Amino acid sequence: DIQLTQSPSFLSASVGDRVTITCRASQGISSYLAWYQQISGKAPKLLIYAASNLQSGVPSRFSGSGSGTEFTLTISSLQPEDLATYYCQQLNNYPLTFGGGTKVEIK
Amino acid sequence: EVQVVDSGGGLVQPGGSLRLSCVASGFTVISKFMNWFRQAPGRGLEWVSVSYPDGTTYYGDSVRGRFSVSRDSSKNTLFLQMTNLRVEDTAVYHCAREMRLGTSREAVDIWGQGTVVVVSS
Numbered sequence: 001d002i003q004l005t006q007s008p009s010f011l012s013a014s015v016g017d018r019v020t021i022t023c024r025a026s027q028g029i030s031s032y033l034a035w036y037q038q039i040s041g042k043a044p045k046l047l048i049y050a051a052s053n054l055q056s057g058v059p060s061r062f063s064g065s066g067s068g069t070e071f072t073l074t075i076s077s078l079q080p081e082d083l084a085t086y087y088c089q090q091l092n093n094y095p096l097t098f099g100g101g102t103k104v105e106i107k
Numbered sequence: 108e109v110q111v112v113d114s115g116g117g118l119v120q121p122g123g124s125l126r127l128s129c130v131a132s133g134f135t136v137i138s139k140f141m142n143w144f145r146q147a148p149g150r151g152l153e154w155v156s157v158s159y160p161d162g163t164t165y166y167g168d169s170v171r172g173r174f175s176v177s178r179d180s181s182k183n184t185l186f187l188q189m190t191n192l193r194v195e196d197t198a199v200y201h202c203a204r205e206m207r208l209g210t211s212r213e214a215v216d217i218w219g220q221g222t223v224v225v226v227s228s
Contacts, residue, residue, distance in 0.1 A: 034214035049214035091212035095167050096154040
């Protein structure tokens with residue numbers, strides 16, 4: 001199985017800050033990576049697919065980059081509604097696996 | 108509106124069975140790659156199974172041989188039959204649709220709200 005390691009597991013930042021979350025894969029997965037936002041108690045929401053493509057309706061402050069084994073999710077200007085846990089997911093093969101999550105807190 | 112609605116969760120004793128349902132609207136279940144995921148309390152997301160349009164199914168190691176997926180095209184519904192349930196199967200279960208570009212798995216774009224399964228004596 002492909003392991004995904006997310007860092008940090010927790011971060012606290014102020015409104016307006018630039019925030020970066022990293023996801024590292026245990027083997028190369030090309031660009032088969034997606035990012036999700038999960039607000040407490042809700043279903044995950046797709047933010048980024050194919051490593052760098054913004055899902056329709058998602059604010060442009062979210063962006064993704066990377067390929068192979070290293071990926072990043074960036075929030076260019078953190079907003080109060082971005083309080084959530086963020087997960088990366090690899091879709092290179094089954095089993096589909098997720099990173100451990102990054103909980104984002106607003107200072 | 109394109110959406111899926113999960114249901115069927117509940118409290119069951121270890122060794123018991125439960126069937127979850129996922130009703131789709133805005134698309135047909137049998138034409139898409141449909142997955143089940145779960146999230147144990149305070150934990151991350153775990154993939155459970157996938158159902159292909161041609162009926163092929165795959166399962167995660169922790170549920171293989173105990174869980175099975177089926178579809179009812181007349182009801183546009185995906186099912187997850189869970190048997191021999193264990194305490195560690197306690198989780199919120201989400202039905203979800205894969206987004207594909209040709210044969211490439213791009214993401215999971217439509218998620219159900221989740222249905223809670225609690226396995227306890």
